[in-house]
Amino acid sequence: MEEPSYPTLDLSRRIGVQWPNIEAARTFSRETLDILKCALADSDSDDTSVVVLGSLGREEFTSGSDIDWNLLVDGIADPNHHALFLDAQKKIKEVATKSVGREGTFDAFVSSHDLIHRIGGEDDTNRNLTRRLLLLLESTPIGRSIAHERVVKNILKRYLLEDLSFWRGTTVHSHHIPHFLLNDKARFWRTMTVDFAYKLRMRSGQGWAIRNIKLRMSRKLLYISGLVACFRCHLIFPEEGRESVFGDEDLRLEVVNVVDAIFSDKPLDIIATFGIEHAHLYGTFSQLFGAYDEFLGILRDEERRKHLETLAEGSGDHDPLYREARAMSHRFRDAILEMLFDDQSELGLLTRLYGVV
């Protein structure tokens, strides 16, 4: 059997630690993706992609996870796409143990047009924003991936080609930061935090503890990995030669392709790739990934997960498991701050200039 290999595992080996829950979730995710691939073998085409998001998309799937998915359509409209959607829905339900959320963001038929054309403005609804950003940050296509790849690249093209300062570089430091993309990610992160309060109200506090911990961990990971990926768009090009790449209009699609490759990694792997290159931060990454491993450990443990899912609102301060999880989220946050404000790498300066205001 082939030895698994991905940046997070590579980082753990370099540091000399193990993150068993991350590894187990990754293995379980890949097994589940294989099952889905078989189940949906006749459902794919070059105009449509069944796309999984959420924990399965990030390859952090556990036995208690639901399967967030969409049928992405990028091609000629065909009434039979509805039948395809129903067929895929039936097959995915047979694999999933839990039903998806109530907001209608997932388990839905999604046209590429709104995702590509409606960025910002009145028509960019909360749902459209969420679908678009999750497509960039944590999506995995099942089966043929041509439609998925095409839509992702077209969304990235909009963010990058319409961002003049990305190509020109910032005035003082000549940083090539995709501001349009970065700001939309920040907007999405803040939207998730606001929606946390909204859902709390709409569900009368039901499930508040698990959602709170997910906000502090997996949702925050999405934002941070997106931030690091945006900074990587600048850092990945060696200093000598960087200006000639960004200054050459003929190379713009080359840069789009590089950015696409950066974002195609899983969120943990985006951070791990940065970690591998910065040995002086191994202690920080050990804390960051260690905390995340604990988080997945809770989600993999049915009893502890259930406990957080049913904990009454307002009782967290007296609940040992919730307090343990909150402390874990503080370790995660502190490690993130150490990484982002590290001055030995260029990340500290980039965070201060573009990640704060």
Next chain:
Amino acid sequence: MQPLGFSTGALALSDFRRALRMLQDQPVSVVELSAIREHELIPLLRSLDDLDLSQFKYVSIHAPSSFSQANELSIFRELYESRDRGWPVIVHPDTLHDFSLWRELGDLLCIENMDKRKPGGRTIRELELLFDEFPDASFCFDIGHARQVDTSMTEAYLMLKRFSSRLRQLHISEVNTLNKHDRLSFVSILDFQEVAHLIPSSTPVIIESVVAEDQIGAEICRVQRALHAPMEQVEAS
């Protein structure tokens, strides 16, 4: 100026003589003789000595896009007989079964990238596998196919970069949702302009847009805009 011309199949399906007559007074210097249907091949090849191709400085032959494995050897032999003319033979990779046969054509074997209906030859990854099998083959870049597979044009960009040394000729048309070769539209012209700088000015351009005779000149103008003009000069047409 980019050498431009048409595929005879686009102008007059199955009637290459009529297509060549339609091109007589047009400002074209290249042509692709199409035998896209299997039954067109023998009549075309048997007529080559009689055709007046003196206006063309570049000629290629498009092999049938579909034939049975049982007929592969005879089709190959017919095409191989014409090798001394030095004309590239444009092939759809999914039609090739006995690779050792086709390798004998060397760089006259010109592999075209495919539209999204086909099982392979559509993306840079799939083309790399093919060129591993046919290391001497040249490349017919179908920009309409590449756009149909990936409208972001990054796949087209990567193909042109990766296979620049193999690039022998260009196919251009808008490949519509029915996979038909249509005339260029405002949007396809803008898309093609994004990678036009990667196409050497000496590369023969074969127009595959299916157009009526009185539209040949207009389509040539659209192709010229797609391959040369800056974006702001393109007007909706």
